[in-house]
Amino acid sequence: NVTLCNVEVKDGNSKEKTATIPTIEPGDTKSVKFTHVVTEDDIKAGEVINKATVKDTPSNEVTTPTEEQKEAVEVTKKVTGEDKNKDGKYALGETIHYEVSVKNIGNVTLSNVVVNDGNSDEKTKTIDTLVPGETKSVEFTHKVVEDDIKAGKVVNKATVKDTPSNEVTTDTEEPREAVELTKTVTGEDENKDGKYALGETIHYEVSVKNIGNV
Numbered sequence: 001n002v003t004l005c006n007v008e009v010k011d012g013n014s015k016e017k018t019a020t021i022p023t024i025e026p027g028d029t030k031s032v033k034f035t036h037v038v039t040e041d042d043i044k045a046g047e048v049i050n051k052a053t054v055k056d057t058p059s060n061e062v063t064t065p066t067e068e069q070k071e072a073v074e075v076t077k078k079v080t081g082e083d084k085n086k087d088g089k090y091a092l093g094e095t096i097h098y099e100v101s102v103k104n105i106g107n108v109t110l111s112n113v114v115v116n117d118g119n120s121d122e123k124t125k126t127i128d129t130l131v132p133g134e135t136k137s138v139e140f141t142h143k144v145v146e147d148d149i150k151a152g153k154v155v156n157k158a159t160v161k162d163t164p165s166n167e168v169t170t171d172t173e174e175p176r177e178a179v180e181l182t183k184t185v186t187g188e189d190e191n192k193d194g195k196y197a198l199g200e201t202i203h204y205e206v207s208v209k210n211i212g213n214v
Contacts, residue, residue, distance in 0.1 A: 075165035
Protein backbone atom coordinates (compact mmCIF):
# COMPACT_ATOMS: atom_id res chain seq x y z
CA ASN A 1 0.00 0.00 0.00
CA VAL A 2 3.03 2.26 -0.42
CA THR A 3 5.18 3.27 -3.35
CA LEU A 4 8.35 1.21 -3.66
CA CYS A 5 11.58 2.93 -4.66
CA ASN A 6 14.77 1.56 -6.19
CA VAL A 7 13.43 -1.97 -6.41
CA GLU A 8 16.36 -4.26 -7.13
CA VAL A 9 15.52 -7.36 -9.17
CA LYS A 10 18.16 -10.11 -9.03
CA ASP A 11 18.67 -12.86 -11.57
CA GLY A 12 21.85 -14.74 -10.73
CA ASN A 13 21.73 -16.92 -13.83
CA SER A 14 21.51 -13.97 -16.18
CA LYS A 15 24.18 -11.94 -17.93
CA GLU A 16 23.07 -8.72 -16.21
CA LYS A 17 22.67 -10.18 -12.67
CA THR A 18 20.61 -7.20 -11.40
CA ALA A 19 18.25 -4.54 -12.69
CA THR A 20 16.65 -1.65 -10.79
CA ILE A 21 13.14 -0.28 -11.11
CA PRO A 22 13.06 3.38 -9.93
CA THR A 23 9.49 3.33 -8.52
CA ILE A 24 6.45 1.09 -8.41
CA GLU A 25 3.20 2.64 -7.18
CA PRO A 26 0.62 0.48 -5.41
CA GLY A 27 -1.14 -1.77 -7.94
CA ASP A 28 1.31 -0.86 -10.70
CA THR A 29 3.42 -3.39 -12.65
CA LYS A 30 6.78 -2.66 -14.21
CA SER A 31 9.13 -4.98 -16.01
CA VAL A 32 12.86 -5.40 -16.52
CA LYS A 33 14.69 -7.60 -18.99
CA PHE A 34 17.45 -10.14 -18.47
CA THR A 35 19.41 -12.30 -20.89
CA HIS A 36 21.27 -15.58 -20.63
CA VAL A 37 23.81 -16.91 -23.15
CA VAL A 38 23.50 -20.69 -23.41
CA THR A 39 26.71 -22.40 -22.24
CA GLU A 40 28.15 -25.85 -22.68
CA ASP A 41 27.01 -26.74 -19.16
CA ASP A 42 23.46 -25.84 -20.19
CA ILE A 43 23.78 -28.15 -23.23
CA LYS A 44 24.99 -30.98 -21.01
CA ALA A 45 22.17 -30.34 -18.54
CA GLY A 46 19.61 -30.25 -21.37
CA GLU A 47 17.93 -27.16 -19.96
CA VAL A 48 18.32 -23.72 -18.40
CA ILE A 49 16.54 -23.26 -15.08
CA ASN A 50 16.05 -19.67 -14.04
CA LYS A 51 14.21 -17.54 -11.53
CA ALA A 52 14.41 -13.98 -10.27
CA THR A 53 14.08 -12.51 -6.77
CA VAL A 54 13.21 -9.21 -5.17
CA LYS A 55 14.62 -9.28 -1.64
CA ASP A 56 13.29 -12.57 -0.26
CA THR A 57 10.47 -12.96 -2.76
CA PRO A 58 11.21 -15.40 -5.61
CA SER A 59 9.57 -15.49 -9.01
CA ASN A 60 8.22 -18.64 -10.58
CA GLU A 61 10.91 -20.96 -11.94
CA VAL A 62 11.31 -20.92 -15.72
CA THR A 63 12.78 -23.96 -17.49
CA THR A 64 13.97 -23.63 -21.07
CA PRO A 65 15.15 -26.75 -22.96
CA THR A 66 18.46 -26.72 -24.85
CA GLU A 67 19.47 -28.69 -27.90
CA GLU A 68 20.92 -32.18 -27.52
CA GLN A 69 24.64 -32.70 -27.14
CA LYS A 70 26.33 -33.01 -30.52
CA GLU A 71 29.90 -34.07 -31.22
CA ALA A 72 30.96 -33.01 -34.70
CA VAL A 73 34.18 -31.96 -36.42
CA GLU A 74 35.30 -30.52 -39.73
CA VAL A 75 38.63 -31.87 -41.01
CA THR A 76 40.75 -30.02 -43.59
CA LYS A 77 44.07 -31.21 -45.03
CA LYS A 78 46.67 -29.40 -47.11
CA VAL A 79 50.27 -29.76 -48.28
CA THR A 80 52.78 -27.38 -46.70
CA GLY A 81 56.11 -26.61 -48.31
CA GLU A 82 57.16 -27.82 -51.75
CA ASP A 83 59.35 -30.36 -53.50
CA LYS A 84 63.13 -29.90 -53.72
CA ASN A 85 63.20 -28.89 -57.39
CA LYS A 86 60.09 -26.72 -57.00
CA ASP A 87 58.60 -28.22 -60.15
CA GLY A 88 55.53 -29.54 -58.37
CA LYS A 89 56.66 -33.17 -58.56
CA TYR A 90 58.13 -35.05 -55.62
CA ALA A 91 61.11 -37.32 -56.22
CA LEU A 92 61.83 -40.74 -54.74
CA GLY A 93 62.84 -40.34 -51.09
CA GLU A 94 61.55 -36.77 -50.75
CA THR A 95 59.22 -35.97 -47.86
CA ILE A 96 55.76 -34.45 -48.33
CA HIS A 97 54.60 -32.34 -45.38
CA TYR A 98 50.91 -32.10 -44.52
CA GLU A 99 48.87 -29.98 -42.12
CA VAL A 100 45.56 -31.32 -40.86
CA SER A 101 43.19 -28.82 -39.21
CA VAL A 102 40.33 -30.03 -37.03
CA LYS A 103 37.47 -27.67 -36.14
CA ASN A 104 34.93 -28.47 -33.45
CA ILE A 105 31.57 -27.67 -35.06
CA GLY A 106 29.59 -29.39 -32.32
CA ASN A 107 28.34 -27.94 -29.04
CA VAL A 108 30.47 -29.77 -26.46
CA THR A 109 34.20 -29.86 -25.71
CA LEU A 110 36.07 -32.77 -27.29
CA SER A 111 38.99 -34.42 -25.50
CA ASN A 112 41.80 -36.61 -26.87
CA VAL A 113 40.77 -36.16 -30.49
CA VAL A 114 42.63 -38.80 -32.52
CA VAL A 115 43.54 -37.81 -36.08
CA ASN A 116 44.29 -40.79 -38.34
CA ASP A 117 46.41 -40.59 -41.49
CA GLY A 118 47.11 -44.13 -42.67
CA ASN A 119 49.35 -43.05 -45.55
CA SER A 120 51.64 -40.96 -43.37
CA ASP A 121 54.80 -41.93 -41.51
CA GLU A 122 53.26 -41.03 -38.15
CA LYS A 123 49.85 -42.77 -38.68
CA THR A 124 48.10 -40.92 -35.81
CA LYS A 125 48.27 -37.67 -33.86
CA THR A 126 46.17 -36.61 -30.84
CA ILE A 127 44.70 -33.19 -30.07
CA ASP A 128 44.25 -32.71 -26.31
CA THR A 129 41.05 -30.64 -26.27
CA LEU A 130 38.81 -28.72 -28.67
CA VAL A 131 36.17 -26.37 -27.33
CA PRO A 132 33.16 -25.59 -29.56
CA GLY A 133 34.20 -23.39 -32.48
CA GLU A 134 37.93 -23.93 -31.90
CA THR A 135 40.37 -25.14 -34.58
CA LYS A 136 43.70 -26.87 -33.92
CA SER A 137 46.20 -28.39 -36.35
CA VAL A 138 48.61 -31.33 -36.42
CA GLU A 139 51.34 -32.19 -38.91
CA PHE A 140 52.03 -35.40 -40.82
CA THR A 141 54.74 -36.46 -43.27
CA HIS A 142 54.99 -39.00 -46.09
CA LYS A 143 58.26 -40.18 -47.62
CA VAL A 144 57.85 -40.89 -51.34
CA VAL A 145 58.41 -44.58 -52.16
CA GLU A 146 58.72 -46.52 -55.42
CA ASP A 147 55.01 -47.39 -55.48
CA ASP A 148 54.24 -43.65 -55.41
CA ILE A 149 56.53 -43.09 -58.40
CA LYS A 150 54.84 -45.89 -60.34
CA ALA A 151 51.41 -44.48 -59.48
CA GLY A 152 52.52 -40.98 -60.49
CA LYS A 153 50.99 -39.45 -57.38
CA VAL A 154 50.39 -39.69 -53.66
CA VAL A 155 46.73 -39.64 -52.64
CA ASN A 156 46.16 -38.84 -49.02
CA LYS A 157 43.39 -37.90 -46.59
CA ALA A 158 42.93 -37.86 -42.84
CA THR A 159 40.02 -38.91 -40.64
CA VAL A 160 38.68 -38.16 -37.19
CA LYS A 161 36.44 -41.10 -36.24
CA ASP A 162 34.08 -41.35 -39.23
CA THR A 163 34.70 -37.84 -40.53
CA PRO A 164 37.16 -37.66 -43.46
CA SER A 165 39.13 -34.67 -44.60
CA ASN A 166 39.31 -33.51 -48.18
CA GLU A 167 41.48 -35.72 -50.40
CA VAL A 168 44.90 -34.28 -51.23
CA THR A 169 46.73 -35.45 -54.38
CA THR A 170 50.42 -34.71 -54.83
CA ASP A 171 52.24 -35.44 -58.11
CA THR A 172 55.44 -37.48 -58.20
CA GLU A 173 58.16 -37.49 -60.84
CA GLU A 174 57.82 -39.87 -63.79
CA PRO A 175 59.33 -43.37 -63.55
CA ARG A 176 62.89 -43.27 -64.81
CA GLU A 177 65.18 -46.21 -65.57
CA ALA A 178 68.86 -45.21 -65.44
CA VAL A 179 72.13 -46.87 -64.46
CA GLU A 180 75.72 -45.83 -63.84
CA LEU A 181 78.49 -48.30 -64.77
CA THR A 182 81.97 -48.34 -63.28
CA LYS A 183 84.70 -50.78 -64.39
CA THR A 184 87.91 -51.46 -62.50
CA VAL A 185 90.80 -53.92 -62.68
CA THR A 186 91.04 -56.23 -59.70
CA GLY A 187 94.28 -57.92 -58.68
CA GLU A 188 97.61 -57.28 -60.46
CA ASP A 189 100.02 -58.80 -62.96
CA GLU A 190 102.30 -61.67 -61.99
CA ASN A 191 105.46 -59.54 -61.86
CA LYS A 192 103.65 -56.72 -60.11
CA ASP A 193 105.19 -54.19 -62.47
CA GLY A 194 101.85 -53.02 -63.81
CA LYS A 195 102.34 -54.77 -67.14
CA TYR A 196 100.54 -57.97 -68.05
CA ALA A 197 102.52 -60.61 -69.99
CA LEU A 198 101.34 -62.88 -72.76
CA GLY A 199 98.92 -65.48 -71.39
CA GLU A 200 98.23 -63.70 -68.13
CA THR A 201 94.62 -63.07 -67.15
CA ILE A 202 93.30 -59.65 -66.35
CA HIS A 203 90.42 -59.58 -63.85
CA TYR A 204 87.74 -56.88 -64.05
CA GLU A 205 84.89 -55.83 -61.81
CA VAL A 206 81.95 -53.98 -63.28
CA SER A 207 79.70 -52.16 -60.79
CA VAL A 208 76.19 -51.17 -61.86
CA LYS A 209 74.38 -48.53 -59.79
CA ASN A 210 70.68 -47.89 -60.21
CA ILE A 211 70.42 -44.09 -60.40
CA GLY A 212 66.79 -44.17 -61.54
CA ASN A 213 63.71 -44.21 -59.35
CA VAL A 214 62.30 -47.68 -60.04
